[in-house]
Amino acid sequence: MTFRTLGIETSCDETAAAVLVDGNTILSSVVSSQVDLHARFGGVVPEIASRAHVELIVPVVADALVEAGVEGKDIDLVAATSGPGLIGALLVGLSAAKALSLVWDVPFIGVNHLEAHLYASFLEEPDLELPLVVLLVSGGHTMLILMEDHGQYRVLGRTLDDAAGEAFDKVARFLGLGYPGGPAIDLLAMEGDPAAVDFPRAMRRDGLDFSFSGLKTAVVNHVRANPESDPADIAASFQEAVVDVLLTKAQRAIEQEDARGLCLAGGVAANSSLRERALDLSMAGGHQAFLPSRSMCTDNAAMVAAAGWRRFQASGPSPLDLGTDPSLSIFGL
Numbered sequence: 001m002t003f004r005t006l007g008i009e010t011s012c013d014e015t016a017a018a019v020l021v022d023g024n025t026i027l028s029s030v031v032s033s034q035v036d037l038h039a040r041f042g043g044v045v046p047e048i049a050s051r052a053h054v055e056l057i058v059p060v061v062a063d064a065l066v067e068a069g070v071e072g073k074d075i076d077l078v079a080a081t082s083g084p085g086l087i088g089a090l091l092v093g094l095s096a097a098k099a100l101s102l103v104w105d106v107p108f109i110g111v112n113h114l115e116a117h118l119y120a121s122f123l124e125e126p127d128l129e130l131p132l133v134v135l136l137v138s139g140g141h142t143m144l145i146l147m148e149d150h151g152q153y154r155v156l157g158r159t160l161d162d163a164a165g166e167a168f169d170k171v172a173r174f175l176g177l178g179y180p181g182g183p184a185i186d187l188l189a190m191e192g193d194p195a196a197v198d199f200p201r202a203m204r205r206d207g208l209d210f211s212f213s214g215l216k217t218a219v220v221n222h223v224r225a226n227p228e229s230d231p232a233d234i235a236a237s238f239q240e241a242v243v244d245v246l247l248t249k250a251q252r253a254i255e256q257e258d259a260r261g262l263c264l265a266g267g268v269a270a271n272s273s274l275r276e277r278a279l280d281l282s283m284a285g286g287h288q289a290f291l292p293s294r295s296m297c298t299d300n301a302a303m304v305a306a307a308g309w310r311r312f313q314a315s316g317p318s319p320l321d322l323g324t325d326p327s328l329s330i331f332g333l
């Protein structure tokens with residue numbers, strides 16, 4: 001018998017819904033990005049995000065059902081992100097999911113957005129071998145996580161200040177490249193020289209934690225002192241510094257934990273240089289590297305449905321009074 005999960009994601013600036021069969025076959029995955037609404041402010045404006053989710057949630061869910069060729073009565077579980085994220089944004093998706101579960105008389109489950117990012121990989125490669133080191137790099141988080149088993153995580157390292165995606169966004173804004181900054185820097189860096197400027201690699205030699213705020217300041221200081229420098233060289237050198245630190249620490253984590261391989265997750269995992277270098281590293285180190293497709297790296301609801309389905313199989317539904325938790329940790333569910 002097939003089991004269909006509707007996933008809903010509204011933790012930040014993407015309104016998304018997806019229908020999955022048995023947690024791993026995607027029937028539909030609809031993502032409506034609000035990037036245009038936030039671009040002129042140079043970042044996500046929480047109140048604008050919440051209002052846009054309110055407008056988009058019904059059409060996006062309807063599209064996901066139509067694309068999947070199913071109706072409400074065919075859905076067996078409704079999963080929605082309950083945290084971490086923007087509280088007003090989370091509330092829209094979570095409330096919609098609870099309402100649908102009541103109307104359709106099916107269970108509801110709250111999903112941890114960080115765990116959902118991890119499950120983006122299992123959607124595309126269900127047989128990934130554990131233990132795995134996951135480099136989770138997004139706009140709000142930068143973490144090295146040891147996934148020992150399904151639902152069993154250990155945080156090995158995390159950023160002490162800015163997230164990697166935040167550093168991309170801030171540097172892009174400073175260079176006048178617009179929002180979101182990651183894809184803009186990725187593109188511009190292809191025309192630049194990554195060795196043009198030797199930007200600092202904070203804490204590269206020790207431990208598994210990260211720090212990116214000094215790098216951002218170094219870029220600003222360098223450009224102010226050298227106004228004639230080529231923005232493509234700056235973008236490439238900045239990106240090189242971020243990728244170098246991320247992968248040096250990921251390699252250290254794999255060796256320390258004797259893990260089977262490395263898996264990338266989160267929006268920054270869409271970065272071309274990070275992807276290329278992660279593959280090089282895996283070939284040199286003899287471990288597996290799994291890179292989810294770019295559309296699976298950035299926020300989507302298929303990963304939410306996959307994580308929700310897995311949690312539901314393991315421990316059943318969430319209570320309908322489950323609240324949102326804007327600062328939910330990876331251990332929070």
Ligand code: KG4
Binds near residue numbers: 139
């Ligand atoms: O996972 P995500 O879609 O949302 C969060 O949960 O934060 O990640 C968004 C972040 C943004 O900071 C964006 O600039 C970054 O991912 N990003 C990239 C690329 N595509 C998205 N960073 C570097 N290179 C990219 N190609």
Ligand code: ZN
Binds near residue numbers: 113117138266267299
């Ligand atoms: Zn995310």
